[in-house]
Amino acid sequence: MKVARVEDIKRMDELASTKYGISQEILMENAGASVARLIESFADASGLRVVVVAGVGNNGGDGLVAARHLASQGADVNVYIIGDLEKITTLARINLDRIMRMGLPVEHVAEDISGLSEELHQADVVIDALFGIGLNRPVSGLYARVIDAVNGSGSLVVSVDIPSGVNGDTGQVMGVAVKADYTVTFGLPKPGLLIYPGAEHAGEIYVARISYPIELLEDENLVIETNDPVQLPERKPDTHKGDYGKALFIAGSRRYMGAPLFSAYSFLLAGGGYSRLATASNIVPYLGSKASEVVYEPLLETPSGSISYANKDRLLELAEWADIVAMGPGLTTEEETLRLVRDLVPLIKKPLILDGDGLTAVAGALELIKKREAPTILTPHLGEVSRLTGISVERIREDRIGFLRTLCRELNSYIVLKGAHTLVGTPSGKIYVNLTGNPGMAKAGSGDVLVGVIAAMLGLGLDVGEATRMAVLVHGYAGDYVASLEGIDGVTASRMMRVLPRVLRELRENPEDFYRTYSLQTL
Numbered sequence: 001m002k003v004a005r006v007e008d009i010k011r012m013d014e015l016a017s018t019k020y021g022i023s024q025e026i027l028m029e030n031a032g033a034s035v036a037r038l039i040e041s042f043a044d045a046s047g048l049r050v051v052v053v054a055g056v057g058n059n060g061g062d063g064l065v066a067a068r069h070l071a072s073q074g075a076d077v078n079v080y081i082i083g084d085l086e087k088i089t090t091l092a093r094i095n096l097d098r099i100m101r102m103g104l105p106v107e108h109v110a111e112d113i114s115g116l117s118e119e120l121h122q123a124d125v126v127i128d129a130l131f132g133i134g135l136n137r138p139v140s141g142l143y144a145r146v147i148d149a150v151n152g153s154g155s156l157v158v159s160v161d162i163p164s165g166v167n168g169d170t171g172q173v174m175g176v177a178v179k180a181d182y183t184v185t186f187g188l189p190k191p192g193l194l195i196y197p198g199a200e201h202a203g204e205i206y207v208a209r210i211s212y213p214i215e216l217l218e219d220e221n222l223v224i225e226t227n228d229p230v231q232l233p234e235r236k237p238d239t240h241k242g243d244y245g246k247a248l249f250i251a252g253s254r255r256y257m258g259a260p261l262f263s264a265y266s267f268l269l270a271g272g273g274y275s276r277l278a279t280a281s282n283i284v285p286y287l288g289s290k291a292s293e294v295v296y297e298p299l300l301e302t303p304s305g306s307i308s309y310a311n312k313d314r315l316l317e318l319a320e321w322a323d324i325v326a327m328g329p330g331l332t333t334e335e336e337t338l339r340l341v342r343d344l345v346p347l348i349k350k351p352l353i354l355d356g357d358g359l360t361a362v363a364g365a366l367e368l369i370k371k372r373e374a375p376t377i378l379t380p381h382l383g384e385v386s387r388l389t390g391i392s393v394e395r396i397r398e399d400r401i402g403f404l405r406t407l408c409r410e411l412n413s414y415i416v417l418k419g420a421h422t423l424v425g426t427p428s429g430k431i432y433v434n435l436t437g438n439p440g441m442a443k444a445g446s447g448d449v450l451v452g453v454i455a456a457m458l459g460l461g462l463d464v465g466e467a468t469r470m471a472v473l474v475h476g477y478a479g480d481y482v483a484s485l486e487g488i489d490g491v492t493a494s495r496m497m498r499v500l501p502r503v504l505r506e507l508r509e510n511p512e513d514f515y516r517t518y519s520l521q522t523l
């Protein structure tokens with residue numbers, strides 16, 4: 001499903017009226033009606049105590065339309081308007097007049113919110129229609145007090161379009177924000193509903209189409225979309241292991257024995273053909289006992305047990321053999337090893353996945369990435385990408401998507417910005433918001449599994465962009481699968497690795513289960 005930023009919605013709006021003659025008034029009527037419909041889907045409207053908290057913009061207008069629809073279904077609706085009535089928009093004004101003529105109790109809250117607070121506590125349902133995509137500065141003063149009162153009401157909260165106080169584009173909380181049980185968003189979901197902390201405020205998201213033409217909802221100019229599964233290529237019967245990709249993993253050290261194992265073995269468990277692990281010779285016997293299907297390349301070590309620079313030529317030979325190269329997991333930050341990575345990055349003429357310490361190696365030397373011709377996939381979490389670019393985590397959080405789009409283009413790379421939710425960016429500027437995964441995955445080793453799965457998806461024959469985003473989806477799905485079996489505390493890299501085959505079978509055989517679990521509901 002496409003995801004629309006504020007600027008995208010504004011363009012859709014423009015086209016809706018100029019190209020299709022679908023006026024704002026029609027859109028608002030449908031928007032308000034969809035909010036009422038959601039509420040009627042879980043509660044009998046007659047006698048239902050509803051409090052609408054409306055701003056003076058069109059988000060408020062939507063709330064007033066919902067009030068009218070619920071009142072006509074017999075609900076007991078109280079409306080509170082917050083804001084300077086001099087500034088009320090035309091459409092909100094029209095709808096305010098309508099409900100006043102219907103005799104609905106409407107109160108303009110200027111300063112004292114004690115009446116409102118009382119009503120909020122008594123309400124069955126509160127409709128949050130203060131701000132939507134018009135939010136353009138931190139919430140303060142009376143608005144902030146009203147939002148606190150809504151959050152303290154203990155009533156069920158339905159947010160109109162976006163929980164008020166959440167930035168629709170970035171998911172940042174602008175001072176204070178409503179914590180909703182449900183959000184009915186119009187046309188398409190906004191990024192701020194899918195990125196934390198906004199995602200935490202949205203509650204269950206329903207997407208109401210409100211009669212936007214499909215052509216607008218699927219417009220190619222919309223660069224963000226939810227990360228939906230791609231069709232996995234069939235494993236042809238007359239194949240040999242070379243068909244599913246020969247992957248070379250340059251990973252591990254005496255200190256980190258898990259990382260090379262999780263990445264090289266996950267590759268096989270997620271469908272890869274031939275996994276070759278070039279690692280510190282000292283740990284090969286140990287790893288061999290844990291994963292005999294992996295082929296090992298014992299490497300010379302530095303005194304601290306990391307991969308020594310002396311292996312450079314051998315590693316370039318191995319890279320010639322491979323279809324895919326993954327470098328980084330568990331390498332350590334031993335200077336000699338980082339120097340080896342820096343020298344290898346521009347010389348490896350194959351699709352290269354750079355993770356963990358491999359990313360640390362190129363931090364501040366991004367031209368090594370830029371001058372690569374073969375595809376590059378980077379898999380940093382927030383801390384790593386901050387180190388990579390020298391931009392602070394706070395700055396990045398202000399606009400994750402904008403930051404990622406710029407970086408992917410600058411580095412001509414596919415970048416997985418890991419976290420909740422993980423974002424996948426492509427060199428052409430597309431962004432995929434991944435909806436699988438859970439906090440239990442925030443555990444050492446989890447990222448190493450992802451490296452193996454990306455290599456496997458490439459090995460299965462997906463193109464680089466599809467392989468990268470499908471791997472992120474599969475990886476999070478595995479994390480969710482383990483959490484459902486073992487509980488969220490039991491999610492470990494090795495358990496995720498073990499369930500990879502079942503996850504792939506699920507996605508191959510009944511993808512509809514995936515959609516039922518992860519896709520946003522439409523209304």
Ligand SMILES: NC(=O)C1=CN([C@@H]2O[C@H](COP(=O)(O)OP(=O)(O)OC[C@H]3O[C@@H](n4cnc5c(N)ncnc54)[C@H](O)[C@@H]3O)[C@@H](O)[C@H]2O)[C@@H](O)CC1
Pocket residue numbers: 009010012013024027028029031055056057058059060061062089130131132133134135136137138139140143160161162186210
């Ligand atoms: N395609 C569309 O644009 C549609 C929009 N609709 C509704 O219209 C909304 C957008 O309406 P508006 O653009 O009028 O803006 P909003 O109603 O989102 O915001 C109201 C006004 O609040 C003011 N404001 C912003 N931040 C503030 C703050 N921190 N403190 C105090 N005041 C603040 C702004 O001046 C803004 O105009 C959407 O979110 C949606 O709910 C719907 O009617 C359906 C169609």
Ligand SMILES: Nc1ncnc2c1ncn2[C@@H]1O[C@H](COP(=O)(O)OP(=O)(O)O)[C@@H](O)[C@H]1O
Pocket residue numbers: 356381418419420421422436437438439440441442443444445446447448450475
């Ligand atoms: N709160 C969260 N919700 C969903 N996924 C998460 C969350 N926190 C972390 N993850 C996922 O867990 C994985 C953590 O990987 P990473 O940070 O590289 O761990 P490590 O480097 O220790 O292997 C990433 O795929 C990330 O998307």
Ligand SMILES: [K+]
Pocket residue numbers: 059128129130131132159160161162163164
């Ligand atoms: K709102």
